[in-house]
Amino acid sequence: MSSGFRAPKGISEYVPPRADLLYAIRQAFAERARLAGYGYLELAVFEDTQLFRRGVGESTDVVSKEMYTFEDRGGRSLTLRPEFTAGVLRAVLEHGLPGRGLPVKVWTTGPAFRAERPQQGRYRQFYQLDLEAIGGEDPRLDAETIAIAWNWYRDLGLRQVRLLLNSLGCKECRPAYRARLQEFLRSLDLDEATRARIDLNPLRVLDDKRPQVQAQLTDAPLMADHLCAGCKAHHDRVRELLAALGIAWEDEPRLVRGLDYYTRTTYEFDHPLLGAQSGIGGGGRYDGLSEDIGGPPLPGIGFGLGLDRTILALEAEGTPFTAPPACQVFGVALGETAERVLFAAIDELRGAGIAADASFGGKRLKGAMKDADRSGAAYAVIVGERDLAAGSVQLKDLASGDQVAVPLTDLTTTLKERLSR
Ligand code: HAM
Numbered sequence: 001m002s003s004g005f006r007a008p009k010g011i012s013e014y015v016p017p018r019a020d021l022l023y024a025i026r027q028a029f030a031e032r033a034r035l036a037g038y039g040y041l042e043l044a045v046f047e048d049t050q051l052f053r054r055g056v057g058e059s060t061d062v063v064s065k066e067m068y069t070f071e072d073r074g075g076r077s078l079t080l081r082p083e084f085t086a087g088v089l090r091a092v093l094e095h096g097l098p099g100r101g102l103p104v105k106v107w108t109t110g111p112a113f114r115a116e117r118p119q120q121g122r123y124r125q126f127y128q129l130d131l132e133a134i135g136g137e138d139p140r141l142d143a144e145t146i147a148i149a150w151n152w153y154r155d156l157g158l159r160q161v162r163l164l165l166n167s168l169g170c171k172e173c174r175p176a177y178r179a180r181l182q183e184f185l186r187s188l189d190l191d192e193a194t195r196a197r198i199d200l201n202p203l204r205v206l207d208d209k210r211p212q213v214q215a216q217l218t219d220a221p222l223m224a225d226h227l228c229a230g231c232k233a234h235h236d237r238v239r240e241l242l243a244a245l246g247i248a249w250e251d252e253p254r255l256v257r258g259l260d261y262y263t264r265t266t267y268e269f270d271h272p273l274l275g276a277q278s279g280i281g282g283g284g285r286y287d288g289l290s291e292d293i294g295g296p297p298l299p300g301i302g303f304g305l306g307l308d309r310t311i312l313a314l315e316a317e318g319t320p321f322t323a324p325p326a327c328q329v330f331g332v333a334l335g336e337t338a339e340r341v342l343f344a345a346i347d348e349l350r351g352a353g354i355a356a357d358a359s360f361g362g363k364r365l366k367g368a369m370k371d372a373d374r375s376g377a378a379y380a381v382i383v384g385e386r387d388l389a390a391g392s393v394q395l396k397d398l399a400s401g402d403q404v405a406v407p408l409t410d411l412t413t414t415l416k417e418r419l420s421r
Helices: 018-035 049-055 061-065 085-094 139-155 174-186 192-200 202-206 211-217 229-244 272-277 307-317 336-351 365-375 385-389 408-419
Strands: 046-048 069-071 077-080 104-113 125-134 162-167 263-270 279-285 300-306 329-334 356-358 379-384 392-397 403-407
Touching: 018 104, 018 125, 018 139, 018 307, 046 049, 046 085, 049 061, 049 077, 049 085, 085 104, 085 125, 085 300, 125 139, 125 307, 139 229, 139 263, 139 279, 139 300, 162 229, 174 192, 174 202, 192 202, 202 211, 229 263, 263 300, 272 307, 279 307, 300 307, 329 336, 329 365, 336 356, 336 379, 336 385, 336 408, 365 379, 379 385, 379 408, 385 392, 392 408, 403 408
Parallel strands: 329 356, 329 379
Antiparallel strands: 046 077, 069 077, 104 125, 125 300, 162 263, 263 279, 279 300, 379 392, 392 403
16 A cells, blocks of 8 residues: 655654554663652754754764754754754753752653765664753763663663773863874875865764774774873763762773764764664763853753664564553454443543553454454453343453453453453
């Protein structure tokens, strides 16, 4: 079946049952965020283009090549959000949240847009969970945010997630390191495009995956060896706190993130079964971002977790995490009076917290029972005129095929009891 239209290229869409899984993992995250005191935000999907240019940075691939930018009818340049952090900070400032006390702890979720070359795990519309703690320099915030993501992965049953950790220094120590790195990189045999990067964004060269580049980088100076005393103490403290929480990480001194705002703590969650798109989440500090977008000094830390890749990781590991059942009880009515009675009974079941559905369109027994099987329900309630006359309905266990008559008045309690076994 088709309308002739197709979704634009590279868009990640979800329909049941995968969409139910997406919803369930979001809910599990919402619970983790709530338990840690993070409030929910619902924000603009498009923003003033300048926000991303100044926030995410002109030298990044995201801003220079991947933004969906358009002019609105009033001639304003707008961009579909390629990430959340700049918009979260913009909104936190715009709505005066820092006035209610610091740090501002918030989270949000939804689609983000990047005009990338689509492939498995890389889409032009994709979905993130984003959590930020704004207005605090305390290394406990770094560890707390990492722990929220870590615990959520564990809630989902993911066992193979790796946490890669680094520090990118601050405006005190990074410029000197950057100059040193540039000097080193200029002495290498690199192609034109990579040479251009040395001036623009030398740290990104460290991240180059090509073996001929990596081979030349073995002696490259590393930020970890050039941190100022403040950054070193901060980084050591974050690592102590993670260890105290029992979180395992790997120091990755070459880890560089694709967005310009990062300072100090930076990290990625990586999944070894996902091939080229193995980054299932990432985050870090952005102590200068608020000022970059014209706000007051307000350090922050947070992360973005890729929902699409998390689902791929769940599927790759075969974890038992599943969405709650879409249907537990399926009603089949034979005849008009039965339909009326069933309609009310189904409503009562739903009111008691049981996922219940019924056959529609006046199907005969055979067709309706096929619907019941397809629904995935554990039980079918079959209502016939003769049973009704006796005040009862038939309850069929769809796995075993066993069928018993149950008084209509006892239907909800009977099912509640059976489903909780
Ligand atoms: P990011 O690393 O650019 O960070 O994106 C976070 C996650 O989004 C990635 O680890 C990946 O799982 C997912 N992702 C990114 N691009 C795509 C794509 N094209 N298709 C599918 N999934 C994708 C950020 O966006 C930062 N704002 C995170 C952050 C929050 N840092 C501090 N606070």
